[in-house]
Amino acid sequence: MQRGTAFDCCLRILTLRDHSEGELRKKLSAKGYQEPEIEASVARVKELGYLDDLRFARSYASSALRNGKGVGPRLKLELSRRGVAGPIVNQVLDELAQEYSEAGLLAQLMERRYPGFDAATASDKEKRRIVGYLQRKGFSLSAIFRELKAHED
Numbered sequence: 001m002q003r004g005t006a007f008d009c010c011l012r013i014l015t016l017r018d019h020s021e022g023e024l025r026k027k028l029s030a031k032g033y034q035e036p037e038i039e040a041s042v043a044r045v046k047e048l049g050y051l052d053d054l055r056f057a058r059s060y061a062s063s064a065l066r067n068g069k070g071v072g073p074r075l076k077l078e079l080s081r082r083g084v085a086g087p088i089v090n091q092v093l094d095e096l097a098q099e100y101s102e103a104g105l106l107a108q109l110m111e112r113r114y115p116g117f118d119a120a121t122a123s124d125k126e127k128r129r130i131v132g133y134l135q136r137k138g139f140s141l142s143a144i145f146r147e148l149k150a151h152e153d
Contacts, residue, residue: 005037005041006028006033006037006038006040006041007040007041007044007045009027009028009031009033009041010024010028010041010042010044010045010050010051011045011050013027014045014050014051018052018055018056018059018060019051019056020053020056020057020079020082020083020084021042021046021051021053021083022082022083022084023082023083024042024045024051025038025042025083026083028041028042053083053084053085053088054088054091054092056082056084057079057084057088057089057092058092058095058096060078060079060082061075061079061092061093061096062096062099064078065096065100065105068105068108068109068112068113068137069137070137070138071100071102071105071137071138071139072093072102072138072139072140073138074136074137074138075093075138076089076093079092102139102140102143103143103146103147105139106134106139106143106144106147107147107150109134109137110147110151113133114130117130117151118151118152119148119149119151119152120151120152127148130148131144131148
C-alpha cells in the first residue's frame, strides 16, 4: 500500500525513530516500492544526513547496554539482524567497550533483576536459571561466575 513517493515514505519512517539502511530498505520493499525508487530514496536521505548506520548502531547499542538488553555477542547479533554492516558493528562495539565494562553492566543487571539474590543460599536450579538468563543476554560465563562469587556474602 503506497502513499506518495518512496522518499516521502522514508521521511515518515525516519520521523518515528532512527533506522538502519537495511531496515529502511526492507520496509520500503514491503510497502511495494520498486528497487530503483528505493535506491534513489535511500541515497537521498543518506545525502541529507537523515540515515546514518553508524549513528543508528551507536544509539541502539548504547541504549541496549544501559538497559541490560544485551552485551557482546548478543548485541553484535542484534545489530547484524537490523542490517548494520559488520565493520560498523565492530567499530561501535569497540568504542562502547571503552565506555562500559562487562563486569559493571553485569553487576547493575543483577541488582536490578535479582535484588535480594544470595548465591550462598540459592539452589542449584535457581543459579542455573540465572546463569542461563545472563548468557542469553550475551555475558561471558567467566564474568557471570565472578559476579555470582561476589554475591556469596
